[in-house]
Amino acid sequence: MTSPLPHAASAHAEASSHPLLSAAEAMFPRLSARSEEIENARRLPPDLAAELARDGYFRMMIPEALGGLELHPAVSFQVMESIAKADGSTGWCVMIGAATALTAAWMFEPAARAIFTRPDVITGGVAAPIGRAEHVEGGYRLSGRWPWASGAQHCHWLVGGAIVTEGGKPRMVREGVPEMRSFFFPAERAVLHDTWFAQGLCGTGSVDMEAKDVFVPDEYTFSLSGQAPRIARPLYGYAFGLLGMGISAVALGIARRAIDELMSLAGRKTLMLERRLLSARPAAQEAIADAEATVRSARAFMLEALNTIHAESTRGPVSVRTRAELRLAMTHATRSAARAVDRMYEAAGGTAVFRASPLQRCFRDVHTATQHAMVSPATLELTGGLLLGLELPTFTL
Known part of the structure; x- marks a missing residue:
């Protein structure tokens, strides 16, 4: 695999300066404070859903020709990740709404306009x-x-x-x-x-x-698999990759929250029998280091894969190998995020089992995300076989 460092650097700069990402990051205190409310309601509160729609989170992948933002996928990825860090369920709903809306590029223009030009549509x-x-x-x-x-x-x-x-x-x-x-x-x-x-x-x-x-x-x-997009823009040259990339964004956002929560806990939790802070325990130090490396390396692979596939799509059709590498990055990131959350949950000890601890929600949320078919272990069989040069069905890529 080649590493498109210039593209990665460019996309990182674009994401860091994008107002939607800044807005997502600013939502953290207010959104994370509503996690218990969201969980108990078993759905997004209507006022929150309306706010997300009004602010453009569901328009990230809609074509500019239809009034959408048509963001670079690395930017959309980081926006979803940031929302999921505050609340996994909200990040998931943003991912679903944004990914569904990308299909506007495949529809007849009058129908697409009837649905997607409404600014608050979900x-x-x-x-x-x-x-x-x-x-x-x-x-x-x-x-x-x-x-x-x-x-x-x-x-x-x-x-x-x-x-x-x-x-x-x-x-x-x-x-x-x-x-x-x-x-x-x-x-x-x-x-x-x-x-x-x-x-x-x-x-x-x-x-x-x-x-x-x-x-x-x-x-x-x-039909995503039976027809070319009617709006032929680079973003729509790899539809199945866009449909699934948000799963890994949500998982990595949850993992980042878990790491941050343990780091905060470690500085204030005193171990009763050892009479020292959790941060002084070598096992906790090793767990933090391992989780940090796991999440950041998986995230780097995802951003590399997104930048590579988008750059290739600007030049022409995307190769099967590049599609396979994106799917591999998605699955790897999601499952790596779950492993990192597990380390944080275990390192926290009994504190993590109580509803008052965000770590228990991170644990439950990330292991629900891993069950999605787009990032299941079976995807590793497909991508591994393709990387080995085998002739396998590729319609799910």
Whole structure:
């Protein structure tokens, strides 16, 4: 792998000076103070969701041509990371809303404008092709029930992935492969089932959403894998990488919070039997050093991969190897973040198990993030095989 140091340095400077990142960092005291409220509500409070929308957090990946910010991915990554440091559930919802909105680049312009030019619009949903969409005159009849619809309660539009059918049978694009598309529809057409009783990321409202025979016009559908973006800008040359990069941003933000919390705790917690501060214990010192190195190296790999893929996309099509390296960086960062949080949780001792400790929330949140399919251990099999030169399916990259 080559290290694009000039690009990395440029993106770091851009992110450091971007007003949205500065605003995200400034939110930390106020947002972290609401974590218990967010967790107990099991969703983002309406006023917080509206504030995030008004300030542009859900517009980071929308094309400039549609009134969006179209930020460099390294900037969006660091914004999500900063929000997640304050509150993991809020970071996750920002990630879902921003990533869903990038699909505006694949839609017919009139439909994209109808959805995304509203300045406070929030979109969400589930891209997995769990539903069924019967092709009819002028559009499709969409039905299905999708789990993990994070932030659906505050969305104006939802998107559901589905297999296209005609006459009740799947429409095939080639032998053994059915056509899969995604479908935007107004949020009020969905039924939300309150199923989100989880160990972590409790405030994301990741409920089941259901559509029952909802008509979706042709122009409100798209396929990330079956068509090129209609807005041909570098940011949209690697869609699946953008959809998943926020998972690692959230995980790394949570890990940074855990490290900071332990460092603060170590300077004030006295070990009863040893009669010294936790900071004087060699095991705590080693844990801090290990976690710091783990998180910063994983983060550096993510930023390198994001800068590399974006630079390559400005020159032309992105190679399979570059896509694989981004997926590898995403998985590595997410799982490295979990290991770092584990070290901090263990080093804190019994203090960390109480609800008053942010460390217990960091522990639960990061281990919920690791369960996402985009960063599962199976992705290491795919990326490892591709790096070894094997011929493997690459449509998920």
